[in-house]
Structure formats: structure tokens, C-alpha cells
Amino acid sequence: MTTATHTNQTRAHSLAHLNVLISGASVAGPALALWLSRYGARVTVLEKAPALREGGFAVDFRGDVHRTVLQRMGIWDEVHRRQTHMGRQTIVEADDKERVDLPAFLMSGDVEIFRGDLSTILYEGTRDHVEYVFGDSIASLTEDSEGIDVTFDHGAPRRFDLVVGADGLHSNTRRLVFGDEAPYLRFLGYYVAGFRIPNHLGLDRTARIYSEPGRTLMISNYDGDPERAGAALIFGSERLDYDRHDTAGQKRILAQTFAGLGWTHAARALEGLESAEELYFDAIAQIHVDRLSKGRVVLLGDAGYGATMGGMGTGTALVGAYVLAGELAAARGDHRAGFAAYEAEIRDYAKGCQKISGNAGPFLAPPSEKKIRSRDRVYRLLGSRLLAGFFKRLTEKAASDLALKEYALEPSGAYASLNRQP
Numbered sequence: 001m002t003t004a005t006h007t008n009q010t011r012a013h014s015l016a017h018l019n020v021l022i023s024g025a026s027v028a029g030p031a032l033a034l035w036l037s038r039y040g041a042r043v044t045v046l047e048k049a050p051a052l053r054e055g056g057f058a059v060d061f062r063g064d065v066h067r068t069v070l071q072r073m074g075i076w077d078e079v080h081r082r083q084t085h086m087g088r089q090t091i092v093e094a095d096d097k098e099r100v101d102l103p104a105f106l107m108s109g110d111v112e113i114f115r116g117d118l119s120t121i122l123y124e125g126t127r128d129h130v131e132y133v134f135g136d137s138i139a140s141l142t143e144d145s146e147g148i149d150v151t152f153d154h155g156a157p158r159r160f161d162l163v164v165g166a167d168g169l170h171s172n173t174r175r176l177v178f179g180d181e182a183p184y185l186r187f188l189g190y191y192v193a194g195f196r197i198p199n200h201l202g203l204d205r206t207a208r209i210y211s212e213p214g215r216t217l218m219i220s221n222y223d224g225d226p227e228r229a230g231a232a233l234i235f236g237s238e239r240l241d242y243d244r245h246d247t248a249g250q251k252r253i254l255a256q257t258f259a260g261l262g263w264t265h266a267a268r269a270l271e272g273l274e275s276a277e278e279l280y281f282d283a284i285a286q287i288h289v290d291r292l293s294k295g296r297v298v299l300l301g302d303a304g305y306g307a308t309m310g311g312m313g314t315g316t317a318l319v320g321a322y323v324l325a326g327e328l329a330a331a332r333g334d335h336r337a338g339f340a341a342y343e344a345e346i347r348d349y350a351k352g353c354q355k356i357s358g359n360a361g362p363f364l365a366p367p368s369e370k371k372i373r374s375r376d377r378v379y380r381l382l383g384s385r386l387l388a389g390f391f392k393r394l395t396e397k398a399a400s401d402l403a404l405k406e407y408a409l410e411p412s413g414a415y416a417s418l419n420r421q422p
């Protein structure tokens with residue numbers, strides 16, 4: 001295993017001649033915008049939502065490589081300032097008796113933050129140097145030898161040198177350039193749903209997890225809000241045929257699947273499902289593409305190697321943004337060389353992290369009572385003081401498995417000159 005502690009310097013050059021469009025303003029998009037603008041490129045970030053999306057799940061960073069990238073981005077302190085400080089997450093019996101405390105690092109890594117807070121940090125750090133366009137989406141892409149013509153659902157057509165798809169697991173850019181998502185989306189046999197409920201349990205930065213074979217309800221409070229909590233439903237299933245935009249239909253699927261759940265707090269949480277204004281509902285799935293780029297278009301973050309949950313997708317998106325910008329700068333903006341080098345650097349790393357995410361469904365919602373018991377025994381043991389250090393290193397292994405290059409900007413050659421705080 002190699003880690004970020006090995007210095008691996010690569011010469012980087014100005015990208016002042018490049019005009020880049022990035023689709024998606026969540027994590028990967030603004031992170032790439034930060035790096036490209038530091039290298040001098042003109043950057044436009046396009047977001048379908050009418051404004052920066054707040055909220056979202058808590059996401060975490062773990063190990064050396066994530067830490068080094070956050071530090072080089074200059075957001076390490078701000079991420080810590082806004083971290084969740086999530087505490088213990090406890091697996092309980094039907095009568096709410098506590099069975100196992102999961103160590104905080106298992107779910108929350110070294111530092112955990114709401115995805116929306118991370119987006120805000122990145123947006124606020126880049127908006128003075130980067131153009132953000134909200135409430136629009138790419139309608140078509142037409143490439144020639146000199147550039148790429150882009151039309152939008154609403155705005156006037158524009159021309160760019162490069163287009164980056166950082167628009168998530170169900171990427172619109174990927175669909176336009178690589179085709180329908182079906183061949184790229186690997187369904188892992190589980191679904192996950194999330195919604196807000198009143199904080200009936202009085203949780204304060206803790207969570208309670210209850211499992212029956214193939215289905216789990218998790219109630220958590222990440223932010224210390226005495227009024228509100230989050231509920232997550234995870235269940236094993238064949239692939240379901242449902243409308244991604246029909247929230248009422250998704251609520252019906254969840255209500256049927258979780259009817260009769262034996263936990264003493266289940267009925268109230270499921271009442272909250274009925275009245276929830278916002279619902280996240282999706283398959284636990286991974287994205288596997290043959291190539292991350294085609295011509296002048298490249299995929300970044302979940303769009304190129306997403307893993308839904310358990311695969312450290314946020315850290316991988318930040319590492320991917322760092323590497324993509326760095327390799328483009330190393331290649332003096334030659335997209336063929338830069339994209340190829342990005343892919344060579346990031347592909348195995350992302351695959352290693354995706355592999356871990358394959359465990360998320362079976363860990364959260366084991367398929368039988370026997371497997372629930374064996375999960376709980378294993379995690380009780382691994383969480384014990386004796387094994388906790390070993391267990392923590394194990395949870396960081398995939399995220400740390402990259403010899404991170406340091407891209408030193410020419411002509412100054414000094415990396416530090418790049419590292420201005422956003």
C-alpha cells in the first residue's frame with residue numbers, strides 16, 4: 001500500500017487558455033472548479049437545481065489521502081469547523097435494548113460533514129473566480145476539432161474547450177455522451193430511503209439502528225437539533241420498477257416493505273414517512289464505465305465511479321477533482337493526454353473504494369436473523385478497545401491506497417503559490 005506521505009512531484013502549467021464547463025454543483029463540480037481556477041482556467045459550473053442544494057446525507061473523510069487533498073485545497077479547517085461531531089451509533093433490539101455500539105469512525109470516518117455544508121464551503125470558496133449558473137441543464141453537445149458546442153434547456157448556446165460531467169450517479173452528461181445509464185449502473189440488491197422526522201427519541205448526535213432480516217430502520221440526529229431527526233430505511237430487494245419522480249409511489253413501496261417492523265419506535269417513524277415533504281429514494285448501486293472520457297468530455301465523481309453509500313464517494317470525488325485538474329495542468333491543457341493520465345491515476349483507486357461499498361447493503365440490512373447476529377458479534381469484537389486501532393486502519397485502507405502526486409505550478413515551481421485559501 002502506498003500513501004500520500006510519499007512525495008511525487010509533477011510539473012504543472014497554466015491553464016489560462018482553457019474554457020471549461022462543469023455540469024453539477026455538489027461536491028465534485030465545485031472541487032474541480034476550485035483547482036481549475038487556481039491553474040488559471042475560465043470555469044463555468046452549471047447546476048440543474050435552482051440554487052445550491054443544501055442538506056443531504058452526512059459524508060465523511062478518512063485516511064491520509066483524503067486529509068492531504070483537503071489540506072491542499074485549503075478547506076481542512078473549515079470542514080472541521082462545520083463537522084457533525086456525530087457520536088455513537090447503537091444497534092438495538094425490538095424493545096430498544098442496546099445490543100452493540102458501533103465505533104464512530106466506522107460510519108463517520110475521521111471527519112464528517114453534511115454534503116450540503118461541504119458544497120457551501122466549496123461554492124463560497126470559488127464563486128469569486130468561477131461562473132455559476134443555476135436552474136439549467138445541458139441539452140446537447142457537439143464536438144469538433146477545436147472545441148465543443150453546448151446547448152442548454154434554457155440558456156443561450158455556448159462554446160467551450162472541455163465539458164466535465166460531475167452531475168452524479170444518474171449523470172445527464174454521461175447519458176448524452178456515453179448513452180443510456182442501464183449498462184453502467186450496477187444494482188447491488190438493496191434500496192435506501194431517507195427523510196426527516198420529529199426527534200421523538202431525543203437523540204443528540206447519536207443514532208439507533210434496528211434490523212430484521214432484509215430490512216433496517218435507522219434513526220439519527222447528526223446536528224444536535226432537538227426538534228428534528230433523520231430516518232433511513234434500507235432493504236434488500238429484487239430490482240423494482242418505479243417512477244423516480246413519483247414520491248407518493250415511493251412512499252407506498254416503503255410503507256408496504258416496512259409494515260409490521262417490530263421495533264418499538266418503528267410505527268412513529270413510519271408515520272413521519274407519510275408526512276415527509278422530501279424523500280430520498282434510490283437503489284444502492286455503482287457506476288462502472290469502460291472509459292472516463294470521450295473526446296472533450298470527461299466524467300468525475302459519482303458520474304464516473306459512484307457507489308451510493310459505503311464507498312467513500314465524497315472523498316473519491318475530491319481526490320478525482322484534484323487529480324483531473326493536476327493532470328490537465330501537467331499536460332498543458334492537452335485534454336487527450338490529461339484525461340488519459342487522470343484515468344490511469346484514479347481508476348484502480350476508485351474501484352478499490354467501490355469494492356468496499358458492496359458491503360454496505362448486507363452490513364446495514366443482513367438477509368437473515370443468523371446474519372444479523374453474526375454482524376453484531378463481529379462488530380462488537382472489532383469495536384473493542386483491543387482491536388479498534390486495527391479495525392480503523394482496515395476502514396481506511398482503500399481510501400489511502402494512492403500515491404498522490406504533488407502538482408507544482410510552473411514557472412514558480414512552488415506548490416505553495418497554488419495553495420491559496422478559498
Ligand SMILES: Cc1cc2nc3c(=O)[nH]c(=O)nc-3n(C[C@H](O)[C@H](O)[C@H](O)COP(=O)(O)OP(=O)(O)OC[C@H]3O[C@@H](n4cnc5c(N)ncnc54)[C@H](O)[C@@H]3O)c2cc1C
Nearest residue numbers: 024026027028048059060167168172301302309312313314
Ligand atoms: C444514502 C447515501 C449515503 C451516503 N453516505 C456517504 C458517506 O457516508 N460518505 C461518503 O463519502 N459519501 C456518501 N454518499 C455518497 C456521496 O453523497 C457522493 O459520493 C457524493 O455526493 C458525490 O458527489 P458528486 O458531486 O459526484 O455527485 P452528487 O453529490 O450526486 O452531485 C451531483 C450534482 O449534479 C446536479 N445535477 C444532476 N443532474 C444535473 C443536470 N442535468 N445538469 C446539471 N446539474 C445536474 C445535482 O443536482 C447535484 O447537485 C452517500 C450517498 C447516499 C445516497
